[in-house]
Amino acid sequence: MRILNPYDEQGTWYRGSFHNHTNNSDGWFPLETVYKMYGDYDFLAISDHDKITNVEGKRKIPTVFEAIEVSSRKSHMLLVQPPHTMMENYTNEFTIDHYQKYADATLDHGGICVLVHPNRYFSNFWTLEDMMAMERYTGVEIYNGDGNIEYDIAFDKWDALLTAGRKVWGFGNDDSHVYGQEKQAWNMVLAEENTQEAILQAIKEGRFYVSTGFGFESIKCVGNKIIIDLKSNELLDKMYKYVTLFGSGGRVLHEVTGRTRHIEYECQGDEGYVRISAYIEGGYAAFSQPLFLEKD
Ligand SMILES: [Zn+2]
Ligand SMILES: [Zn+2]
Incomplete structure (x- = not known):
């Protein structure tokens, strides 16, 4: 058996969110206010509805990305580093072909594509059928912090896609529109350096995890064993943890509770x-990305 561990690389952990709005669409605040709200982030993308907002402005954040949220009346799709040519004759009409065309254009342009808030029940969700019909995208927003977290969590659909053999990464974003929505969920990316290219490269390879305030020091593999070190310091080590490992079908493989900071799991080979x-x-x-298991 072979375990594909995306975290098996050197680098620095960088914190950022790819899905945030300004008053160029339905956010409450101008770009410079949004930049202040995220002043200590390492990277940030501005993803207004159906518009590529110009990201030039006074800011402390080292790396910013242009983005767009393609926002049909049905499902929404986040494109980071989209080509500007897609704005010629732009429409947000929802068909799989049309969405896939924009996703492909962005991926071919070096960007990433994320199907966002798939479980938002009142509107703008994704059916699993449509997520399966889309052929090429980077990942799924498994945790959206837009104030509605009880239904903006999508581990069920992510596990269904992974179980069906789709290699899609999980993202965490604020989808911030107003004060109070900032810094609820973010991505910790293990990249060589804090540049657009290095961050996007790490994302494409799954070298990131989603955080809402906790973290991993490292995830390593030795033989068939997965070795997890949780974020650790004097205060954190005294706190109670609830750690669960999930496999194909969303089944629970292993659970540890207690004041632990180190977990080991021996893979059996049938986890998927x-x-x-x-x-x-x-x-x-x-929340880590999946470590895929390949049979010899
Ligand atoms: Zn949306
Ligand atoms: Zn949004």
Whole structure:
């Protein structure tokens, strides 16, 4: 058996969100206010509805990305680093072909494509059927912090896609529109350096995890064993943790609770994939990408 571990690389952890709005669409604040709200982030994308907002402006954030949220009346799709040519005769009409065309244009342009808030029940969700019909995209927004987190969590659809053999990464974003929505969910990216190219490259290779306040120090593989070190310091080590490893079908492979910071799991070979979710007292969490298992 072979375990494909995306975290098996050197680098620095960078924090950022790819899905945020300004008053160029339905956000409340101008770009410079949004930049201040995220002043300590390492990277940020501005993703207004159906518009590529110009990201030039006064800011402390080292790396910013142009983005767009293609926002039909049905499902929404986030494109980071989209080509400007897609704005010629732009429409947000929802058909799989039309969405795939924009996704392909962005991926071919070096960007990424994320199907966002798939479980938002009142509107703008994704059916699993449509997510399966889309052929090429980077990932799924598994945690959207737009104030509605009880239904903007999509582990069920992510597990269904992974179980069907789709290699799609999980993203966490604020989808911020107003004060109070900032810094609810973000991505910790293990990249060589903090540049657009290095961040996007790491994302495409799955070298990131989703955080709502907790984290991983490292995820390593030795032989058939997955070795997880949780974020650790004197305070965190005293707190209670709830760590679950999930495999194909969303089945629970292994669970550890207690004041732990180190977990080991011996793969049996039939897991399909292994993904890790770690909660700490208070509910803050970290969600890893899947480590796919390949049979020899
Ligand atoms: Zn949306
Ligand atoms: Zn949005």
